[in-house]
Amino acid sequence: MRNRLVVLSVAVGLLASVPLVAHHTGSTVLSDKTVTLKGVVSTWLWSNPHCLLTVDVKGVDGPVVQWVLELQAPNSIFSDGYRKNSFKAGDEVTVTLNPVANGRPYGRIAQVVLADGTTFGSQPGSGRGRGGAAQ
């Protein structure tokens, strides 16, 4: 199954004008693109200042690329359904995100969908949880 996972799509578009703010990284780091990836969860870190989801993504004919993706702090994403046990290694996920501008496989998650359809997070491009507290 894992080998059949491919990059689902790379949709590029301008985001809504909601500021995207990271803790250490700062708003200058993220690009203004939206990308959707399909892959397999490697690790899920429930932590401050940001939670981190690591996803292995198989290219069409290339090697597996490991994406490290951040979310807001636990208290901000709780209302979007995220919990400490939301993901486990091996889970298939479809992730919508804003990649960083330097081209490396890092980014800010807007939404995660599990294989059974369970959806976490707000609509792509909103860049913040329903709680409205960007960190």
Add this chain to the structure above:
Amino acid sequence: MLDRFPVLRVGLLGAALVCAVEALAQSGSTPTWPDPVPNRPPVAEKDKKPAPKRTIAGMWGSRLGNQAKGVQLRPNDGSPENQLPYTPYGLQIYRSHKALEGADAVPPAQNNDPRVSCEPLGMPRYNHYDLGVKIFQDEHSVAILYHYDNRWRTIWTDGRPLPKLLDGGVEIDGQFREQRWFGYSVGKWIDDYTLEVQTVGTMPEDRVWLDNTGRPISDQARITETFRRLDYDTMEWSETIDDPKIYTRPWQTMKIPMTLQDGRTDVLSRYCSPSEIETYNKLYGDSASGK
């Protein structure tokens, strides 16, 4: 029979009540630890109730996020109307601050924001970052518990005077007292719905910033806040700073509508942990920020 033994009657009624509550709890219909909920939206006009007098107690939330681009009323966006009235020294301090946000934001590797190393934000920056609070109040004081980093401050409302501001500290009852992260705050009700709070004795400009964009504030600041209860569910939290060391005139930083939240909410931890930040930077921040 029972009328002849009132104590017995009360006891039986109490036992019945306890059994009913336990049965309800066991049925699962009443959550004992209600989930934290997103910030409650402002109350519709038709649902507004009168404000109670002389109290601001309760769980309060705003929907502003962390005022990332600078204080609410004067975002650091480079526009002429939001330029601040810096003194020459104030401008020098501002230029020494390398912020991750705002008109003069720097790449992450160059930043020197004390928040990034988990230094306390100090007063008034706690008001300018991810503002959500729980407020307790008694006849002596108002205590504000800030959700971010689980910090708290006391505002004395028992009539004690505001300390005299000195160089490097304050004077209280003829004695020198040290600067503090939240300074020294006293409050008084200027009407039944408005609490005015004055604060002095905060930390110096080499320890704290005013906001996320590196604007400075010094230990000579006098901070005036007003907590104005507009109705039962709404409170307006305003703030003005007067800091002649940094700014040539007083200016207003925020006027934030706060909405009363469900008081049963058990707030999730939002600590700034140096070890967790180190892990975050190792796994994400450093590579995401690098060229």
